Amino acid sequence: GTPANIIVGSHVWVEDPTLAWIDGEVLSIKNNEVHVQTSNGKKVTTDRSKVFPKDMEAPPGGVDDMTRLSYLHEPGVLQNLATRYELNEIYTYTGSILIAVNPFQRLPHLYDTHMMEQYKGADFGELSPHVFAIADVAYREMINEGKNNSILVSGESGAGKTETTKMLMRYLAHLGGRSGVEGRTVEQQVLESNPVLEAFGNAKTVRNNNSSRFGKFVEIQFDKTGRISGAAIRTYLLERSRVCQINTPERNYHCFYFLCAAPHEV
Template structure:
């Protein structure tokens, strides 16, 4: 016979699928054991991302999962409505950087890049930091790819993918910039 205090027993979510739920707000019982069970179940299936509403929970898989971050995956998430696809960091990024012309997406991206570069700061060539080199490329790209519109004097008319590369110590080791037009 097992004896337990009633207040330490939590109900089990009988309706949850065997592979867990991709958004914890779908759990019938949102208590610590239920949340942990759901995350553990998804982790065992290499589903390292789980939503809690608009919040993304990421669990370190302690292995490389390159298929999660390739160009094909980027294309799937580009412009997809939030929640339509499985939880992913790209969905959060897409949601964070969507908006009307003139909303501040480009300027916000510049500030985010500066912050990431600051966190992993490292000297580049000729005494300039990689951060400086990436940020100094912006006016050149904007000269060829931006235009004045009714709502914005410097409207981006192209897509820009900036990859900031970090080494194992968390320092910037390089950067790559790719552009595209619709």
């Protein structure tokens, strides 16, 4: 709806063709036309319904749960995510949902054993937003309620679903793993299945160098004590057309290049 609190002098967000949103100050309002002086020195005239109030009291580092934003509109949400991203904070909550912004760089400190130990059993929301916190809640609820639990990872191509899923699996393997078991454990085998599945089902696309061209349902089974007892991976809808038809600069499935690069004796 139309925000009622836009007056001359208000700090606002308006759409920008390149930046998506730009902040500015309202110079004048005539009927439904709002004139805005933007912070990058432009004057913009736009419809009142396309002007959104800017929270001037927002903390400089953003908020780690978006439900705490004064204004839950698109520019407010994006500004918060961008502010946090600048500080390498790639995770943000919206209530119990975790939003991950692809860092496009390795952040090993974020996923090491020390970090896993910190999230183990910590109350949700007590520590910074993290994919481990989501896995921890899912695991704990499963144990406490004795029921199956699911974690849905969604996003556009290249958003980071595959990487996020691997982190979830690593954390669950950490929680439910057995130490001192002879041979390779179930959780090791589950984690080791990733490179094989990716070889046959992932390919370079224009949007992602390691794009999963199939859907995946990973089931990890736990016994009553919370230890991993088994696992199943179901795959869906592999993009089969890619095997015989690819458009440059995209590539075929990784396995073909692995085969060509393999030494002769293999």
